Amino acid sequence: MDYCSKTSCKSSSPFDCLLFDLDDTLYSSKIGIAEGLRKNIDDFLVEKCGFPENKAPSLRVELFKNYGSSLAGLRALGYDIDADDYHSFVHGRLPYDLIKPDSHLRNLLRSIPQRKIIFTNSDRNHAIMSLKRLGIEDCFDQIICFETMNPNLSKSTTPYEFPILLKPSMDAMKIALRVADVDPLRSLFLDDNVRNVAAGKALGLHTALVGKMVKSKEADYVLEHIHNLAQVIPEIWVRATDSSDPRISRTRSEMDAILTATTVGA
Numbered sequence: 001m002d003y004c005s006k007t008s009c010k011s012s013s014p015f016d017c018l019l020f021d022l023d024d025t026l027y028s029s030k031i032g033i034a035e036g037l038r039k040n041i042d043d044f045l046v047e048k049c050g051f052p053e054n055k056a057p058s059l060r061v062e063l064f065k066n067y068g069s070s071l072a073g074l075r076a077l078g079y080d081i082d083a084d085d086y087h088s089f090v091h092g093r094l095p096y097d098l099i100k101p102d103s104h105l106r107n108l109l110r111s112i113p114q115r116k117i118i119f120t121n122s123d124r125n126h127a128i129m130s131l132k133r134l135g136i137e138d139c140f141d142q143i144i145c146f147e148t149m150n151p152n153l154s155k156s157t158t159p160y161e162f163p164i165l166l167k168p169s170m171d172a173m174k175i176a177l178r179v180a181d182v183d184p185l186r187s188l189f190l191d192d193n194v195r196n197v198a199a200g201k202a203l204g205l206h207t208a209l210v211g212k213m214v215k216s217k218e219a220d221y222v223l224e225h226i227h228n229l230a231q232v233i234p235e236i237w238v239r240a241t242d243s244s245d246p247r248i249s250r251t252r253s254e255m256d257a258i259l260t261a262t263t264v265g266a
């Protein structure tokens with residue numbers, strides 16, 4: 001693998017690539033998305049799997065705790081659930097209009113010269129819909145999502161044949177790094193989930209815990225909000241000082257503007 005062919009080996013930034021989780025990293029799902037998701041999963045458990053209505057919420061919590069998602073848990077328990085049907089039921093009916101455009105985030109992302117990749121456990125439709133609502137769908141080079149980590153699911157003849165892989169499983173993380181074709185030692189992984197961050201650190205990634213006040217053991221950085229990225233990790237923008245690339249000076253002034261705007265608005 002030729003890592004140097006990607007972008008910025010001449011950069012003095014420690015990062016050639018940034019991997020961003022989506023939900024609760026680039027926006028807060030507390031605006032009604034998480035609540036809608038919980039309700040849709042409960043409805044799926046009742047309407048499609050036949051569980052009693054009063055058992056659905058606790059079952060959802062148990063499945064998430066033990067298997068990483070309700071879909072993964074249901075399939076592991078032998079329910080032959082089609083992933084596309086599940087996703088269109090639980091994600092397809094979410095109130096996406098609650099996600100508002102985030103111009104500050106857009107400016108921030110566009111000022112980052114390195115490769116930027118979405119790395120989410122969600123399905124591709126949800127990722128695209130959320131990114132579009134945020135107004136940042138054109139800010140990323142690649143989306144690594146549920147379908148990327150589970151490419152053979154549609155070929156399975158039994159629910160057990162291909163166990164669902166999701167962050168923080170090491171297998172899922174390794175697939176993502178292979179598909180992204182990045183050197184973990186020169187990549188920054190940003191996620192709101194402590195376990196995902198720990199898995200990233202175990203594979204050698206630089207890690208940032210987003211949406212929290214206190215750093216976890218495996219996080220190199222902690223950001224209360226993704227908007228604080230430039231203040232907390234300014235080394236993303238550090239470039240070789242002897243370069244005459246006009247993009248670089250533009251990037252620096254953009255970063256100054258971001259820092260100023262964020263400080264004033266804080």
Ligand SMILES: [Mg+2]
Binds near residue numbers: 021022024025191
């Ligand atoms: Mg998340």
